[in-house]
Amino acid sequence: MSLRICFVSSETAPYAKTGGLADVSGALLKYLLLGGHEIRLFMPAYAAIDRAEFGLETVPELGHQSLQLGSHRYEFSVLSPRAPEVLVDGADVHVIRDRDSFEDQIRGEHIVDLKPA
Numbered sequence: 001m002s003l004r005i006c007f008v009s010s011e012t013a014p015y016a017k018t019g020g021l022a023d024v025s026g027a028l029l030k031y032l033l034l035g036g037h038e039i040r041l042f043m044p045a046y047a048a049i050d051r052a053e054f055g056l057e058t059v060p061e062l063g064h065q066s067l068q069l070g071s072h073r074y075e076f077s078v079l080s081p082r083a084p085e086v087l088v089d090g091a092d093v094h095v096i097r098d099r100d101s102f103e104d105q106i107r108g109e110h111i112v113d114l115k116p117a
Helices: 020-034
Strands: 004-008 038-044 056-058 065-069 072-081 092-097
Touching: 004 020, 020 038
Parallel strands: 004 038, 038 092
Antiparallel strands: 056 072, 065 072, 072 092
């Protein structure tokens, strides 16, 4: 039985990686895709992610969204790559851009540069 899975991770290579979590989430993503499941990956749009390199563009229907959680209101947009060759192993990729929450660092660590030397 094939499932439609919403996969949420704070980091996934090649978009953002500080250590083991990106490797584990990438491995799990591959395993689920090999099982024939439809995956939609969601992760933060950290400032260090090169939007041009990955062809990230705002999804027209999901730009300028807001979400009220308790007394705090979050303003965000959803971006996706425009070309299928930048998908992660065939998963649909969506990054969440929130002008107030995401910085150049993940979990207080610097992002590993994943570009080839």
